Amino acid sequence: MAPAGSGDATLLILGSLPGEASLKAQRYYAHPQNQFWRLLGHSIGEELDAIGYADRLDRLAARRIALWDVVGEASRSGSLDGAIRGATPNQLRDYAAKHTDLRAIAFNGKTAARIGRAALGDLAGVELIDLPSSSPAFTLSFAEKAKRWIELGPLAWQPEAATLGR
Structure with a gap:
């Protein structure tokens, strides 16, 4: 799937590879038990x-947040990251080079972090953040996951802050 959300992102959140529900719906994090949106x-x-999904993407765009996946092509039976075989990464370095306002890249889960960090290499000036997976297969409680995900808040552009100085 193509990147979604902001075209001028300051924060990029990378999953590993869309699961079956997301591919079928052509929407990021479409499985109802995935905790990503929450x-x-x-x-x-x-x-x-x-x-709704379109409104979610509008809110991400307003906050200059983009979504994408580290894997562009792979084979996988089911939706679990552990079943990914023959992964070809997306062109993450090209994305970062074209998005010069990018301040941080967050990886949703260990697989996304492992593949994404290898594909990106050393990326000067961009903070890389490993997050616990939002997947229902990763059984850490919502509260425990939220303790780590909360660090994305200050990295998301605040539209109201841009008008305060005027």
Whole structure:
């Protein structure tokens, strides 16, 4: 799937590879038990899980947040990251080079971090953040996951802050 959210991102959140529900719906984090929208919403102070998908992407764009995946092509039976075989990474370095306002890249889970960090290499000026997976297969409690995801809040551009100085 193509990157979604902001075209001028300051924060890029990378998953590993969309699961079956997401591929079928052509929407990021479409599985109803995936905690992604709830975790991200909690970290930026918005209830993203309570609004429609198009509105979610609009909110991400307003906050200069983009979504993508580290894997562009692979074979996998089912939706578990452990079943990914023959992964070819997306062109993450090219994305970072074209998005010069990018301040941070967050990896949603260990597989995304492992593949993404290898594909990106040394990326000067961009903070790399490993997060616990939002997947329901990763059984850490929401509260424990949220303790780590909350660090994305200050990295998300605040539209209201841009107008305060005017």
